[in-house]
Structures are given as C-alpha cells and as structure tokens.
Amino acid sequence: MAELLSENEIRDRAASLTDWQVKGSQLQLDKKFADFLEAIAFVNKLVEPAEAAGHHPDISISYNKVSIVLTTHDAGGLTQKDFDLAKIISAIQ
Secondary structure, eight states, X not given: XXXXXOHHHHHHHHTTOSSEEEETTEEEEEEEOSSHHHHHHHHHHHHHXXXXXXXXXXXXXXXXXXXXXXXXTTTTBXXXXXXXXXXXXXXOO
C-alpha cells in the first residue's frame, strides 16, 4: 500500500502543479471545454494513463465541465501516486 504524505510533502508537491487544488485529502482539477464532445474527448484520454498507473481518478462530467479528483482510497488520503498521475493528467490536452 502507498504511504500517506505529510502536510509539508503535500504542500511541496502541490506547488509544482498548475490548476490543481488540494481539498482536504484530495487533489482536484476542474476544466472547462468548448462543448460536451471536447469534454468527453479529454476524459477518454485519461483512460490509458490511469490504467497504466493502476490508479483511477473520480471523474464528474457536466456538459462542458470536467472535474477530476485524485486520492488514494486504500491509504486514506494523498500519496505520491496521486501527484504522479496529476502531472500526467496536466500534460494531456
């Protein structure tokens, strides 16, 4: 099981992420697209990296808005796995 990060470790890692917010024991990214099709296309691009990492985000879609939440459920909070996947997701256009 992945090890929980300390508050200092979370703060340090979060500083290197653009557009992500730490909300309690989760990382959250909210993105807005031109329309529903662009939002779904973006979500579809998340499948392969999430599967490769063995770490799956919680995803909410509302027309052209996508909300992605990362947390390591079995560890009960944020771990390095969350920040690694957040960096990958940030690079997806």
